[in-house]
Amino acid sequence: MLVPTIGIEVHVELKSNSKVFSRGKNDFNDDINTNVDEIDLAYPGTLPALNKDVITMAMKACIAFHCDITRHMHFDRKNYFYPDLPKGFQITQQDTPIGRNGYVEIKTDEGIKKIGIERIHIEEDTCKSIHSGKQTLLNYNRAGVPLIEIVSKPVIKDGKEAMLYLESLRENLLYLGVSDVKMEEGSMRCDANVSLKEEDSPVLGTKVEIKNIGSISKVAISINYEIERQKKILESGGKMKEETRRFDDKTETTILMRVKETGNDYRYQPEPNIPFVDIDDKWYNDTVESIPTLPAAMRDEYEQLGISSNNINTLIAYKELNDFYREIYKDIDSVILANLLTGDILSHLNKNNIELKDTCLTKENILKLVTLLSKKEITSKQGKEILPYLLTTNNSVDKIIDDLGIKGLDNSELETIVKNVINANNQSVVDYKAGKEKALKFLIGQVMKETKGQANPETLNKMLIDLINKM
């Protein structure tokens, strides 16, 4: 039987302030060709100057992915010509990648599986190029942006696993705070190597590289497509060629880009301009300590708190919401807070295409709202009415309640009203005691009418029954 072998290479842009070997600004979305200095433009006479924070960020990723850290490193030149490569070589780490031999855990249908990571190394990004007519146009803003390349071991068996692996990488990198990891903007880029072999064969099959896949879900689609394509070729007696293909969004197929020539000859060479990087125990330990709580630990904690698995996934996926959540969840009803954030608040953000920081929501207000809800002083329906004003105005919860005419009824007020209703409707009390459930509904209706619907139904129900029973 033919089984697939899949390895994935992921490039992740690190969000340092300046570039990895220059002090050009690390933001390639700014105006075209503005964040560029003479080093980024590979001017004659320029030399690379290494950004220490980039090493620390890469080290964080290595630690999060359980890699062995290389304590004595140098950089290497990878030589090839391409218009997007200003120096004619890329500075990378061939001999001494910062991390080796790590893994991430994914939850598959068969349980937890470890996906091995072969290596993580630091390198520089290339120019952004646009191909237009007979020309290629070059934007150097991206040249020299720090990257880490994460190379998996060839242990992934299908598109689904690839997707889980990438989601886990993405989530962890996001929470490490080292990257935006946005595939659609190119701060996370993914190439997959797919080959098929007979199950009991020790030799890997001829591999095909799929480049530039635009989203995590499309990685899964493209891999599954490629597996089927290769199966058909091999099962009909065909032979695979080592080639590079790209994923086509429209047809959801892979298209041949080029057949690879016999091995690339990158003429790797140590970079003499960058002194050795020695990671001592203090630097390493400080980095370990700076690592925040990561998604796996958060998931466990949230499950303990009784948050639904849907809400857990939503919170983790929206880091901004989750960060907000984590600032206050210990002080109040964490389940109600999770419901609000992943429900009405998230849909408000999505509908208006904004982020949480763009709203007027304050910690004080949300704390107050959750407290009122958890003490049942307002109804969840009332909560829903209040929430939009918390997001769009600077008013306090109290002011909004006043403005909306929602009297946050306290129980003594409610009791007075309930007593009045009972006194005015003796017949209904008698009917209820005789077993007519409808009579109770009538009484509740009367109270609601008096309170303009502000009574908490649950509280009211309980209070009414208690008072009738005492009579």
Place this chain on the structure above:
Amino acid sequence: MENLDREKVLHVASLAKLRIEEDEVEKYVKELKDLMDEVNRIQEVEIEDEEILISPSENRNVYKDDTVGSMLTREEILKNANKKYGSYIAVTRALND
């Protein structure tokens, strides 16, 4: 030592992006051979030490700050470029698809 022939010279020229005209190939083969005969002498010396020297500099752990420094103006960026298109530096099309 591998055979330094015409094919090898053309391969290296393609790596280095140098154009070698037909009538120059033999000259390059000869010159490269002469030089490599000399270079091959380093094969004869035996050194026990495995350590490599990338640079005579004994500096270690030297970095720049992670702060943004002064950058070039767009005019300066484009100043010496042969081909420009708006704000871009332009070059012969690199990709055919």
Place this chain on the structure above:
Amino acid sequence: MTNYLDLELTEINKLLKAKKIKPIDLVEEAFARIKKDELNDFITLNEKAREEAKALENLEVDNLLFGIPIAIKDNIVTKGLRTTCASKMLENFDSVYDATVIEKIKAKHMIIIGKTNMDEFAMGSTGETSYFGNTLNPRDKSRVPGGSSSGSAASVASHEVVLALGSDTGGSVRQPSGFCGIVGLKPTYGCVSRYGLVAFASSLDQIGPMSKNVYENAVLLNAIAGLDEKDLTSVKQEKDFTSLIGKDIKGLKIGVPNYYMSDVIDIEVRNKIKEVLELLKKKGCEVDYIDIPNLEYAIPLYQVIALGEASTNLARFDGVKYGFLSDQEKLEDMYTYTRSIGFGAEVKRRIMVGSYVLSGENAKTYYYKALRLRHNIVENFKKAFKKYDLLLGPTNTNVAYPFNRHLDNVLQSFYDDLLTIPVSMAGLPALALPVGFNKENLPIGLQIIGNYFKEDEIYQLASAIESELKLDLKIGSDK
């Protein structure tokens, strides 16, 4: 024509301070001499030099280098003054930034007279690979000035300028200094920032001062040395490199590697060096002949490492961001035509060798073996410096020779650097000092090699020899 440029730096400084002369007088004299000499030692003259000299007139003469004309090798980038590396590739290249050494000499208010001719991309030892034609040796115009810092050496030797900057990868400051009869230093690797020096071989390149005498060399080194955050291999320099000049040399331990006195060295050169050694013994120095293992491999080592680095350093010249472009319909043609037309023959040959030693399996066979051998040579030098303060030998195997001698010999340009390359491999400092002339009146250079960052000790010994010999180095003088 005035003769201020024949004076010593301290004398010129006195005249400037006393307002007896102005910087513009020095500039005019420099330009007049360059025009008269016709050595082709400058590729570009600084059109703004007069303007810059005028602007200095109202400033206080606050240091020895104030207002002093200096020549800059044309592989050190200068903003507003083109930098060609003597190549068609950069024929019209105007940098967008100044090299760190340029910032430093500008801070001293030195005046750049122009950019000097050189071997293309510093690859050569005669000046003959320049796209802009040969530089002539001012001592004998039928002979090469040496290279690659040909124009810098020629302009100092002919007193067209007071000082010059060159660059030395395998001997490119020392060898032409020897051929032209001036003082030239290759500092310790890391002593002077390389930021803005167009790279040939990054692990070997150093910018070095070139001068008429030892003291002025040290003054210029003081101005350009030191830590630069833009060059991670640079090192803080706190000492005054002139401080040991004039101090007694008695008791100095001097080693003479046998490699430096072998039969391949011209007999007149060897005899001149022996005379100096005798003199030093008389002055109370201990002189021993010693063996430093594996120096004989320095040249093949250099071919692998220097050319390997050069092949990648020169990859950036592709006609896209700057420099010559041969525009073509196909990208591959654009690259190959641009680089084949833009680079001269010697540069292409060296790129080919460098690419070859790095390609495929060769990286292991040659490159990594070379890096190990280099480590070994460094260790061997270090051992020698445990016993000796300084090492001595000739700078060159011979004196300046006629043009066109090496055109068909691809190895000869490396063999010219037989005695300078080992020092470069180790990153040690070394100085070329004129110590006499041969029968044909061509200068012979001594090479003084110091331990790491011991340039001050080199100057101490060099200055002692200089004042003992009292050579008249001025061209045209009776000797």
